Amino acid sequence: MRSLQWQKNWCKSTNLPIHYKYTNICIFVEICNFVDKMNIRTNDTIMMLIGKDKGKTGKILQVLPKSGKAVVEGLNLVKRHQRPKKQGQKGEIISRPRPIDISNVMLICRHCKKPSRMGMRREGKKVFRVCKRCRGEN
Numbered sequence: 001m002r003s004l005q006w007q008k009n010w011c012k013s014t015n016l017p018i019h020y021k022y023t024n025i026c027i028f029v030e031i032c033n034f035v036d037k038m039n040i041r042t043n044d045t046i047m048m049l050i051g052k053d054k055g056k057t058g059k060i061l062q063v064l065p066k067s068g069k070a071v072v073e074g075l076n077l078v079k080r081h082q083r084p085k086k087q088g089q090k091g092e093i094i095s096r097p098r099p100i101d102i103s104n105v106m107l108i109c110r111h112c113k114k115p116s117r118m119g120m121r122r123e124g125k126k127v128f129r130v131c132k133r134c135r136g137e138n
């Protein structure tokens, strides 16, 4: 087996080293929750860009930085048939959201309420997300 090459880079958010192993994701995500391509956090509102839920919006319930995905409330639902576990219990169909690749979603700006790309602005140690449409902080 070929050994993995580790490239060092610096996280724009924490200023700590990032290891590029599979994706461009900061290994200190627990601290900074920063995903290189697009930094989204829980409770952000996003818009789906592709698929059957295209154009729909939803709130982020969970960010999965290792796989570069996010679980969005009410989007990319899959129906799962659950068998009755105990006797007398009924089997049921539950809809659960499946993780969406973060490249397929776009953050909706808090100020202009439009899906927009985000830039980064640094002030000392703090990093702000700045909307590229209205220059508002998010």
Ligand SMILES: [Zn+2]
Residues within 6 Å of the ligand: 109, 110, 111, 112, 113, 114, 116, 131, 132, 133, 134, 135, 136
């Ligand atoms: Zn904006």
